[in-house]
Amino acid sequence: MDAKLSLRELQTAFLAALYDGTVPGPVSSIAGNGLAPGARLRIYRRSCNEIQTAALRTSYPAVLALVGEDWFDQAARRYRGLYPSRSGNLQQFGVHFADYLQTIPAGRTLPYLADVARLEWLRQETVLAADSQALAFDDFMAGLDGAGESLRIGLHACVHFLSSRYQVLAIWRFAMDPQGDLSLNDEGENVMLWRENDEVAMAAVDAATFTYVTALAAGMSLKEAGVDAATLDAGFDSAQCMNELIGRHLVTRVLPYAVTKKRPKS
Template identity: 35%
Template sequence: MRDSEMTTCAPTLLELQWAVRRDVLGLADGAASEYVVPDGLAPQARLAIYRNTANSTLLTALRLTYPAVQALVGSEFFEGATRRFIGQCPPLSAHLDSYGGSFPDFLAQMPEAASLAYLTDTARLEWVVNQVLHAPDGKPLDLRRLEQLADADIETVRFLPSPAARVLESCFPVDVIWHAVLSRDDSALAGINLDADPVWLYVHRGTSGVAVDRITEEQCRFTAALLAGRPLHDALVDGPDAGTSVWLAHLLASGCFVDVCLSSQASRRATGRQVA
């Protein structure tokens, strides 16, 4: 642009950043080119370099998050699907570990993937594993906190979940598929029965890495209730299985929770977050 034009209509830094972002992510056609000095290379050619780099970076991030999905569909199909996904669902932040959470739902809507009924749930498992893997560290609940509770508090106690603990259910044996694909175990893949019973999974991070454990439906429902912040008393009423107390002890030992609070305290915390 000419100096006189720059003086009268120069964009703010924020406007310039948004224009470049839209162009680099393919959300606009040349909107940022008027702010780029040619200097021997056309503005769009310069922006294309950054666009290619951005797409390549996002593609690599999705490959790292969904290695089993890529192995199941092949590199060519995976790259085509992810490029389409990147165009429709650009990242909302620079934190690449948090990018791609809606990819399983995107796969579910792809006509080309309709014949692979188990693909979406396999992708959901990989996303949960990614969340657990990159979740911030949390100090496991000190069991002495439970000893400090009064008897009257038991009905209102809630557990604060670890960010590295999740549950997942699927109509397909996605844990077996995931393990077999990543370990390249062709015999295990050949032996998978897609019509087998549904699976319920407890995904958590321990000292040796991310674990994907099969659990019962009752254990999954109980764990999901506690992770969602329901009072322990209510979760026990909904699932009064004789082994629930044993399963709760297992959850505590695995670091599923980081603290406890009472329902009134949880309400005040939620209100404080809303006000903030």
């Protein structure tokens, strides 16, 4: 070990060299053992890049399919330089990838690309969400009898939402299985994701349904959520929507007391 460098300084210099090929790194502190220290460092750098790029490929298969391997790998290299992993667990490594894609030229030629990435990240969060016991219909009715329309509910942690200006779910499905022609219109999509039978389920839902369920997720009461949905669709059936949520085991608890109202980010 170089006596001029503390352990922390040595580790910091080594980490910087892993993410930036122009950084020489602490080569004087690396034992060559038959291989030049600089060459040994390049092996580590290449291995680190390949492992982290593979992690992004796993998280974003539709993005990969849309842009191709060469473009994706170049974007991955630039991304890892901007957002180096701070953990040995790479499950969260791609958390900023969608925002990164929105800042680069592909955003002009493929404006929907960042939202496709956001959808894929929500798929991962849906898979990794902690499990919990679903609320039985009788327990929901008991809570409703006690609190009426002021009742609030808790949704399963696997439920996620994405509102996009683009038909992001249709694009994702085509990217994953490009059968036939993809016909898109100028309308966006509101997508709901959840876990069902240990698989990720996704559905594009109408604006009233999306408003109702996201309002419930934000802590609004059944009445408040229903009023919001009815402003978009006077015929919206909140009871049917609630029955579907319970039937899909996505309601986990009743919350009869007021909580802070805060809409989730889309």
